[in-house]
Amino acid sequence: MATALTSGAVQRQRRQPRTFVLPAVAAVGIAAMAATAWTIAKSQTLVWPTEMAFWNAATGLAWIGAGIFIWRGRPTSPMGPLAAGYGFAYVGYALSASTDRLEFTLGMTAWAATIVASAYVYLAVPNGRLESRLERWFMATFALCAAGLWLGILAVSQVLPAAGVEIECATRCPHNAIQLVSGHTGVGRALATALALVLALLAIGVAMFVFSKARSPSRLRRRTMTPLAVGVILEVIAFVSQLILPPVYPGAKQAVLIATYLAGLAIPAALLLGLASGRAFAARSLGRIAMSASETPMTPVAVQDLIRDALADPTLVLALWSPERSGYLDGHGAPIELPSHDDPQRTAIRLTRDGSPLAALIYDPALDRDPEFVVALGGTTLMMLENARLVEELRDSRARTAESAQRERLRVERDLHDGAQQRLMAIQMKLSLAERRASDAGLSGRLEEIRTETVEAIDELRALAHGIYPSALHDGGLADGLRSLAMRSTVPISVNDEGIGRCAGAVELDIYFCTMEAVQNASRHAGPGARIKITLGRDPQGVHFQIADDGVGMDTRAVAEGMGLLSMRDRVGAVGGELQIISSPGHGTIVRGTVPDGGSEGPSQADHDEARSTARFVRSPDAPVDPGGAGLRSRGTARSGEATATPASIAEGAR
Amino acid sequence: VSIRAVLGEDSYLAREGIQRALDEETDIELVAICEDLESLRAAIDEVQPDVVLTDIRMPPTNTDEGIRLAIELRSSHPDIGVVVLSQYADPLYAMKLLEASSDRRAYLLKERVQDHGELSRAVSAVAAGGSVVDPRIVEELLRAQRQRESSQLDDLTPREQEVLGLVAEGLSNAAIAERLVITKRAVERHVHAIFWKLSLDGDSHDVSRRVKAALLYLAGQAG
Numbered sequence: 001m002a003t004a005l006t007s008g009a010v011q012r013q014r015r016q017p018r019t020f021v022l023p024a025v026a027a028v029g030i031a032a033m034a035a036t037a038w039t040i041a042k043s044q045t046l047v048w049p050t051e052m053a054f055w056n057a058a059t060g061l062a063w064i065g066a067g068i069f070i071w072r073g074r075p076t077s078p079m080g081p082l083a084a085g086y087g088f089a090y091v092g093y094a095l096s097a098s099t100d101r102l103e104f105t106l107g108m109t110a111w112a113a114t115i116v117a118s119a120y121v122y123l124a125v126p127n128g129r130l131e132s133r134l135e136r137w138f139m140a141t142f143a144l145c146a147a148g149l150w151l152g153i154l155a156v157s158q159v160l161p162a163a164g165v166e167i168e169c170a171t172r173c174p175h176n177a178i179q180l181v182s183g184h185t186g187v188g189r190a191l192a193t194a195l196a197l198v199l200a201l202l203a204i205g206v207a208m209f210v211f212s213k214a215r216s217p218s219r220l221r222r223r224t225m226t227p228l229a230v231g232v233i234l235e236v237i238a239f240v241s242q243l244i245l246p247p248v249y250p251g252a253k254q255a256v257l258i259a260t261y262l263a264g265l266a267i268p269a270a271l272l273l274g275l276a277s278g279r280a281f282a283a284r285s286l287g288r289i290a291m292s293a294s295e296t297p298m299t300p301v302a303v304q305d306l307i308r309d310a311l312a313d314p315t316l317v318l319a320l321w322s323p324e325r326s327g328y329l330d331g332h333g334a335p336i337e338l339p340s341h342d343d344p345q346r347t348a349i350r351l352t353r354d355g356s357p358l359a360a361l362i363y364d365p366a367l368d369r370d371p372e373f374v375v376a377l378g379g380t381t382l383m384m385l386e387n388a389r390l391v392e393e394l395r396d397s398r399a400r401t402a403e404s405a406q407r408e409r410l411r412v413e414r415d416l417h418d419g420a421q422q423r424l425m426a427i428q429m430k431l432s433l434a435e436r437r438a439s440d441a442g443l444s445g446r447l448e449e450i451r452t453e454t455v456e457a458i459d460e461l462r463a464l465a466h467g468i469y470p471s472a473l474h475d476g477g478l479a480d481g482l483r484s485l486a487m488r489s490t491v492p493i494s495v496n497d498e499g500i501g502r503c504a505g506a507v508e509l510d511i512y513f514c515t516m517e518a519v520q521n522a523s524r525h526a527g528p529g530a531r532i533k534i535t536l537g538r539d540p541q542g543v544h545f546q547i548a549d550d551g552v553g554m555d556t557r558a559v560a561e562g563m564g565l566l567s568m569r570d571r572v573g574a575v576g577g578e579l580q581i582i583s584s585p586g587h588g589t590i591v592r593g594t595v596p597d598g599g600s601e602g603p604s605q606a607d608h609d610e611a612r613s614t615a616r617f618v619r620s621p622d623a624p625v626d627p628g629g630a631g632l633r634s635r636g637t638a639r640s641g642e643a644t645a646t647p648a649s650i651a652e653g654a655r
Numbered sequence: 656v657s658i659r660a661v662l663g664e665d666s667y668l669a670r671e672g673i674q675r676a677l678d679e680e681t682d683i684e685l686v687a688i689c690e691d692l693e694s695l696r697a698a699i700d701e702v703q704p705d706v707v708l709t710d711i712r713m714p715p716t717n718t719d720e721g722i723r724l725a726i727e728l729r730s731s732h733p734d735i736g737v738v739v740l741s742q743y744a745d746p747l748y749a750m751k752l753l754e755a756s757s758d759r760r761a762y763l764l765k766e767r768v769q770d771h772g773e774l775s776r777a778v779s780a781v782a783a784g785g786s787v788v789d790p791r792i793v794e795e796l797l798r799a800q801r802q803r804e805s806s807q808l809d810d811l812t813p814r815e816q817e818v819l820g821l822v823a824e825g826l827s828n829a830a831i832a833e834r835l836v837i838t839k840r841a842v843e844r845h846v847h848a849i850f851w852k853l854s855l856d857g858d859s860h861d862v863s864r865r866v867k868a869a870l871l872y873l874a875g876q877a878g
Contacts, residue, residue: 417712417742418666421742422666422668422669422742423668425668425672425765426668426669426672428766429671429675429676429769432769433675455766458766459744462742462744463744466743466744466745471712471745472743472745472747472748474718475718476747480747483747484747487746487747487750487796487799488746488795
């Protein structure tokens with residue numbers, strides 16, 4: 001069903017009808033309608049030949065014109081040829097103006113066929129074909145009933161049933177030319193009544209179908225169908241009333257005739273109006289997508305929501321290509337099939353990058369009426385997906401940076417503890433031994449001095465290592481790390497950890513340092529007597545932390561990004577989290593953050609091994625160097641394929 | 656009778672130093688030296704020492720093995736004393752070590768090993784049922800407490816000091832009430848007053864408050 005849509009050169013090659021086809025159709029249409037009008041106007045049987053000639057030609061021309069217009073805009077859709085062809089059916093009315101019995105009989109048959117054809121045309125809007133099995137079944141059933149009844153009438157009736165008010169010839173109408181049996185006037189009349197009933201039901205059924213389409217969840221479809229629904233309902237009222245009213249109130253005939261023709265003329269106009277309105281809506285939607293694309297954090301699901309929103313089509317699906325499964329997945333990761341070529345309800349456009357599939361948009365074929373729009377929509381979608389990919393890569397890259405920073409810190413901390421600190425301790429022990437064995441009191445005093453200095457160096461080294469990666473944080477997680485922080489704080493701190501357990505090492509480290517920064521701020525600025533309350537928690541969104549003090553507060557706008565707020569934000573941002581600072585003078589300060597939980601296993605065993613192996617390296621320089629960072633490398637490789645991808649193109653649709 | 660001790664320490668340099676320091680002590684006999692948690696556990700079961708000397712960080716996980724072992728031994732071998740030799744001056748480890756009770760537990764920084772018999776004093780203390788906390792740890796706590804502009808141990812009444820001493824011994828409120836022949840409610844009142852005066856009332860863990868109070872008391876005794 002989808003149009004062949006591609007970007008660039010291929011797009012210009014889309015199947016336009018040959019240049020002479022549309023003008024030729026227009027010319028033939030005008031000629032045919034002129035001839036029809038002339039024939040009808042000369043009629044000796046019709047009661048109002050001039051009016052009929054005018055209205056018939058006008059309606060026929062309206063349909064042909066609308067058909068040509070749609071044909072030009074949607075060259076691949078059958079809707080245009082269908083509408084134009086239906087216009088030509090009005091030629092048949094010329095025969096019903098004839099005094100010849102056979103011509104008149106054929107003309108009346110054409111009238112009945114045109115009624116059925118109009119039902120088909122209305123049901124086929126907007127895509128030129130029947131969309132559901134129900135519609136096809138409905139159409140076939142009524143067409144067969146009508147045909148059967150008409151053949152019955154032709155066989156038994158001497159006088160063909162009055163064609164409503166449209167072909168009003170009083171008693172001057174020629175008789176049925178192909179009557180096979182006579183003497184069954186009652187049967188003929190019954191068949192005629194049945195036919196009127198069937199046609200009335202057909203009209204009502206069509207109106208219901210069109211009305212239900214006009215209530216589609218897709219706003220584009222609603223826009224397209226609503227004018228038609230109004231027109232069809234008007235026409236049905238007119239049609240049914242012309243079947244019912246004239247026999248009862250013969251005087252109303254002319255009024256009913258005019259109403260019927262006005263309603264008939266309104267249909268092609270409504271068709272064009274709906275299509276134009278849909279087109280305008282689509283153009284506005286594209287603008288809206290482009291506008292809001294910059295405001296929303298981009299993920300494939302967000303992109304889909306954005307397009308759905310802008311097109312007001314909740315049924316639209318953005319399917320992502322999965323190279324592993326060689327198929328498309330929907331937003332929830334479930335496999336999804338692209339609609340088949342002849343699915344009248346859904347169509348797809350495939351988006352590719354460097355010739356390989358990237359995603360597909362599955363949408364209402366009503367959009368196909370405007371190929372430029374679909375190409376632009378595809379381009380916008382690709383742009384947003386690229387954007388989402390870049391955002392995701394940036395996030396991954398920040399996460400990897402945070403992870404590697406965490407590993408480095410751990411390694412340095414271990415190096416200091418297991419390398420330098422142990423050596424200093426050994427030196428200190430040897431000095432102590434030497435001190436005790438020294439016979440010379442002066443030497444012993446010197447040695448003690450050196451030993452004291454060594455102990456001070458150990459102390460400094462320990463403080464340094466603690467600042468790099470507090471061992472309580474590494475061994476016991478955030479709860480222990482922050483309790484240790486609280487114990488040594490100059491401001492009373494209570495810690496409520498709600499048993500959150502372990503998080504990813506980088507997450508723990510960054511929350512710890514962010515909390516430390518907040519605590520330092522509080523002890524500096526909260527004022528005397530302030531207390532701090534640290535609360536930790538965890539839910540499906542991630543790990544939450546809050547540092548609240550009951551101090552003097554501050555004007556958050558005035559301090560803006562000072563006071564280490566920027567570095568706190570950076571720390572939390574590095575692990576994909578968000579930070580919020582709530583404060584006002586006199587009401588304390590609350591620093592609150594949420595970090596998506598990268599995993600609950602805590603620093604892995606590999607971290608220890610890695611840190612240990614490097615620590616050994618420090619102690620014996622000839623040991624092999626730990627390669628390290630294996631996890632990092634494999635992730636880098638996994639992404640590199642995408643990272644090299646360049647210009648995007650929109651490839652052939654699902655046809 | 657000499658004190659029988661086993662040592663768990665994965666660093667060669669530290670092992671050497673500790674061994675040498677204990678060699679000079681005639682009343683402490685080092686009967687086993689282990690390099691990781693598993694062999695240390697096995698040695699404890701085998702030789703039934705009076706005192707275990709242990710590093711905090713050891714294989715297999717190189718995190719807080721020493722502290723966990725000390726907590727384990729509290730129930731599996733209640734009579735064994737434990738001296739944790741640490742490279743960390745973080746009061747949290749000391750607090751965890753003393754959380755259940757401070758009986759038979761000592762927390763010493765490693766550089767103290769050669770300090771004029773500091774190590775042998777700690778070994779003797781835990782063997783006798785006592786408790787030692789490295790002055791550096793207490794200093795760490797006191798420094799923070801001092802800057803909190805609030806009163807310290809001096810502000811406690813004699814009765815409160817007495818109660819705090821018993822808290823430091825690891826006694827529960829009920830046991831303290833029995834010892835002092837007062838009601839449990841009276842003990843609770845004293846304990847709350849102590850926490851308040853030591854600015855410990857903000858802490859949500861009752862156990863950690865008790866341990867901190869104990870550490871401060873021990874520091875006061877040491878000073």
